[in-house]
Amino acid sequence: MKDKINILNLYGGVGGNRKNWTNCNVVCVENDPQIAAVYRDIFPDDTVFVCDAHQFLLNNLDGFDFIWSSPPCVSHSRAKRLNIATKQSNPIYPDMKLYEEILFLKYFARCSYVVENVRPYYKCLIEPSFIIGRHFFWSNKLLLSINAEADNIKDDKKINKHGFDLSGYKGIDKRKLYRNCTSPKTAGYILSKIFGDEYVA
Numbered sequence: 001m002k003d004k005i006n007i008l009n010l011y012g013g014v015g016g017n018r019k020n021w022t023n024c025n026v027v028c029v030e031n032d033p034q035i036a037a038v039y040r041d042i043f044p045d046d047t048v049f050v051c052d053a054h055q056f057l058l059n060n061l062d063g064f065d066f067i068w069s070s071p072p073c074v075s076h077s078r079a080k081r082l083n084i085a086t087k088q089s090n091p092i093y094p095d096m097k098l099y100e101e102i103l104f105l106k107y108f109a110r111c112s113y114v115v116e117n118v119r120p121y122y123k124c125l126i127e128p129s130f131i132i133g134r135h136f137f138w139s140n141k142l143l144l145s146i147n148a149e150a151d152n153i154k155d156d157k158k159i160n161k162h163g164f165d166l167s168g169y170k171g172i173d174k175r176k177l178y179r180n181c182t183s184p185k186t187a188g189y190i191l192s193k194i195f196g197d198e199y200v201a
């Protein structure tokens with residue numbers, strides 16, 4: 001068995017990206033206490049901090065073998081742009097913290113990293129390293145041209161909600177949590193490409 005790797009999982013949600021990772025110590029950062037509580041139930045061995053992931057990254061860049069970041073995508077998404085254009089929601093600025101993290105990690109990270117977000121409604125300010133389905137990824141390790149998994153990912157979500165059962169939880173927006181999830185398959189695939197199959201269930 002290979003040594004465990006230390007992973008920083010920023011903007012953890014309920015851990016869609018985390019689900020298929022194994023043989024690792026994970027520190028998760030999620031600022032919504034209710035969502036963090038669900039994450040803790042699902043991954044009791046992970047360390048979970050309820051605080052701002054953007055600031056946490058700045059203060060905790062070292063000590064990890066891998067950093068994964070999933071900053072909120074709403075302000076970059078095509079759906080939001082349509083809602084704003086049709087006056088169904090108020091205008092908002094695209095959140096530049098996404099690009100702050102991409103540049104920060106690119107120039108200062110000493111470990112492997114992946115930042116993920118949706119395909120934006122504008123021409124991407126920094127070209128992604130690879131694209132899978134409707135998700136863009138920025139990384140110092142992988143330059144892939146893999147789009148083939150998109151259909152499977154969709155099926156996964158539709159059929160079994162990524163294998164998560166949130167039916168027992170009350171007072172949380174389950175549809176949003178499922179929608180926010182990164183496909184476990186995709187994130188597992190990415191980790192296996194960087195560290196090997198031993199790190200994916």
Ligand SMILES: C[S@@+](CC[C@H](N)C(=O)[O-])C[C@H]1O[C@@H](n2cnc3c(N)ncnc32)[C@H](O)[C@@H]1O
Pocket residue numbers: 011012013014015016017018029030031032035051052053054070071072073180181182183
């Ligand atoms: C796109 S979702 C992440 C989904 C997660 N990677 C998954 O696969 O399940 C973004 C998450 O970040 C949380 N969040 C938003 N702003 C945050 C912040 N400043 N610090 C920490 N978490 C934040 C949201 O509550 C949400 O759960």
